[in-house]
Amino acid sequence: MEARHLRYAIALAEHGHFGRAAASLGIAQPPLSKQIADLEREVGARLFDRTRQGVFPTAAGEAFLARARRALDEIAAAAVDAGRAARGETGRLRLGFIASALLDPLPGVLSRFGRERPGVRLELHEMATSRSGSALVAGELDVAFTLGPPRGAGTERLVSVPVGRDHVIAVVHTAHPYAGQQSVSADQLRRQPLIVSAGEDEPAVVAGLRTLLGPDSPALGGATVARDVHTIIGLAASGVGVGLGPSRMRAVPRPGVRFCDVTPRTPLPDLVLSFAARDRSPVLRAFLDTVRRNCPDVGAALDDRLRHHR
Amino acid sequence: MEARHLRYAIALAEHGHFGRAAASLGIAQPPLSKQIADLEREVGARLFDRTRQGVFPTAAGEAFLARARRALDEIAAAAVDAGRAARGETGRLRLGFIASALLDPLPGVLSRFGRERPGVRLELHEMATSRSGSALVAGELDVAFTLGPPRGAGTERLVSVPVGRDHVIAVVHTAHPYAGQQSVSADQLRRQPLIVSAGEDEPAVVAGLRTLLGPDSPALGGATVARDVHTIIGLAASGVGVGLGPSRMRAVPRPGVRFCDVTPRTPLPDLVLSFAARDRSPVLRAFLDTVRRNCPDVGAALDDRLRHHR
DNA sequence: ACCGGCGATATCTTCGAGGTATCGCAGCAG
DNA sequence: CTGCTGCGATACCTCGAAGATATCGCCGGT
Structure with a gap:
């Protein structure tokens, strides 16, 4: 049984007349008679x-x-849904990110x-850079914000684009003697109780501080x-010491x-956007x-990577 | 787009391999490639x-x-449902009847x-014989139990079969003097307060009583x-008088x-089963x-009428 | 009894689904 | 680096069935 049979039967029911139904379908009357007869024979019942x-x-x-009407509705909806999904209007985006x-x-x-x-369902997963990397390779994530490009098996199939430079800054209580300063020197920091991160950023931040x-x-x-x-900022606010962390902390006044600022300026690994190079998903493209x-300065770098990977 | 495209796409998704999907469909690989390509072109998206x-x-x-899966399920269900309906396993039967x-x-x-x-939905409508007749002619009923064959415009297109003979009987309170009698005479009735029907049976019963x-x-x-x-029986039970009604009253002891019994035996119009002569509906046939x-004695009469009307 | 409208049937045409052969391409072993 | 291999795409052909045209048979109305 083909969709044609359903369309013909529906047209015939609507017009109640073989000739007019055939005309509405753009065919002659005899083929319609035959198709309906075939349909009735296949179904095994006079319709x-x-x-x-x-x-x-x-x-x-x-x-x-x-x-039959429901079947044809489903078929029409199949094409519409597929089109929407292809245009990235619907779908799912699984996003990994560091805290x-x-x-x-x-x-x-x-x-x-x-x-x-609005039609795309977002799945947000906070995870470490290394887990994001393997999840991207395994196809369990679509994109990830990581600290530096992910390393490890299969990561050569990923595209990684720096999204923003980052460096160490200090956060202090308003009443702290350094609070009025534009920047704090390494010497000043050595004389203070410090608060540092043990989270995802830890190795990178600690390495930066070590050089500082x-x-x-x-x-x-x-x-x-x-x-x-957030804990670093909270502890600094309560006067426990001088907090040290990535410059993106400024985004939470x-x-x-x-x-x-901290002098000398101590760079941290870039925040990086990573995704599978082969992934042509329109939702990913839209993202x-x-x-x-x-992120204005990302454009050129992203285009460059995309061109590079076909 | 045809059902074929849906079947092919589903097979391809299941096998993940053009060659094997084509084999499972009983066709060669190149036609499958082409059908999928056609489908993708028509949908306007790579699938x-x-x-x-x-x-x-x-x-x-x-x-x-x-x-697509839902559409194919609907198509399969369409054939199954149609078959069931054709065999009279599902459907609707609108039945008119006198009280x-x-x-x-x-x-x-x-x-x-x-x-x-069990799959047939019954719609029961208590109505007078004349209304049953016009409803049958108008296609608003499928069958009806009527008192005598329906008369009026279009009723020549109906088939009517007597279902049972009927005559006047009396109903009396247990303590009533007539209660012990096998039958009651017209003379005896003339000397008693009577209870008669004003419902559907009225004209026929009253006409019968008039001759009696x-x-x-x-x-x-x-x-x-x-x-x-029921009211007649109730009133007779409370001693208001002697109830007179159709012999079918006996069915509610x-x-x-x-x-x-009433002597002389006074016949009433037969209870009749009527339906549209052209109606070939399997649910009607089953009914x-x-x-x-x-109703054992109906068989021959019914077969006779059905034969007569082609 | 004749006529007209409609669905079914008969026969032919044509388009496209499906078959066969082959190509192009990417991964892989040597 | 280079054949080798497996797979999907392409090219071309075949044939079956969808559709067109012509006609028939049937019933209902004048």
Whole structure:
């Protein structure tokens, strides 16, 4: 049985007349008669009563037509849904990210993307860079914000684009002596109790601080360790010491604290956007586009990587 | 787009391999490639990713396949439903009947039919014979139990079969002097307060009583009038008088009353089963069959009428 | 009894589904 | 680096069935 048979049966039921139904279908009357006859033979039941007053569905015909209409609706919807999915209007985007990405690029990117693609279901997974990398390779994620490009098996199939430069900054209580300063020096930091991150950013931030304060600095060894940047800022606000973290901390202004540059400027690994190079999914493309428009300096780099990977 | 395209896409998604999917469909690989390509062109979206590891649906493909599966399910269900309806296993039967039919043939017929055809929805409409007749002609009913064959415009297109003979009987309170009698005479009736029907059976019953008691009998003129037979029996049970009604009253035995024949035996119009002569609906056929098996003496008459009307 | 409208049937045409042969391409072993 | 291999795409042909044209048979109305 083909969709044609359903369309013909429905047209015949609507017109109640073989000739007019055939005309509405753009075919001649005899082929319609034959198709209906074939259909009735295949179903094994008479579907229409041919009377002088017109052609009317039998009880079996009514039952058949109800299902046929739904079938054709499903077929039409299949094409529409596929088109929407292909245009990236519907679908799913599984996004991995390190906690600190929640500070700066994510709020803007996600609200914008949610507004532009209301039909896309977002799945957000906070995870470490290495897990994002393997999840991308395994096809369990579509994109990820990571700290530096992910390393490990299969990551050569990923495209990674720096989204923003990052460096160490300090956060202090408003009443702290450094609060008025534009920047804080390494010497000043060595004389203070410090608060550093033990979260995802830890290895990178700690490595940066090590170069800043000198290896085996006692100030670093005795530092308070916090799980994430919000805790660092909270502890600094309560006067426990000087918080040190990524410059993206500035994105969460909070009464009671001041942010200061640290001299010498100590770079941290870039925040990076990663995705599978082969992934041509329109939802991903739309997301990349949103990121591009939200993070001005990303555009060129992204285009370059995309061109490079065919 | 044809059902074929849906079947092919689903097979391809299941096998993840053009060659094997084609084999499972009983066709060669190139036609499958072409059909899928045609489908993708018509939908306007790539539905499958061809990789070295296999063929996988894209996001658009997943959306399409979900609908396609439902569409094919509907098509299969259409054939099944039509078959069921054609065999009379499902459907609807609109049955008109006069109130007194509820006494005798209906309880047995309906319970048997409901057991044999659980999928058929019964619509029961109590109505006068004349309304049943016009409703049958207008196609608003499928069958009806009427008092005598329906008369009026279009009723020549109906088939009417007598289902049972009927005559006047009397119903009296257990303590009534007539209660012990086998039968009651017209003379005896003229000396008693009577209870007669004003419902559907009225003209026929009243006409019967008129011939029984004589025209303009004061006993008839002064009779208590009840809307239906249950009321007649109830009033007789409470000693108001002697109830007169169709012999089918016997089918509702009730403590406190006795039924007596009336002499001379006074016939009433037959209870008749009517339906449209052209109606070939399997549900109707099944119903007629049930009636035939429930009312032994109907069989021959029914077969005769059916033969007569082609 | 004749006529007209409608669905079914008969016969032919044509388009496209499906078959066969072959190509192009990417991964892989040597 | 280079054949080798497996797979999907392409090219071309075949044939069956959808559709067109012509005609028939049937019933209902004048």
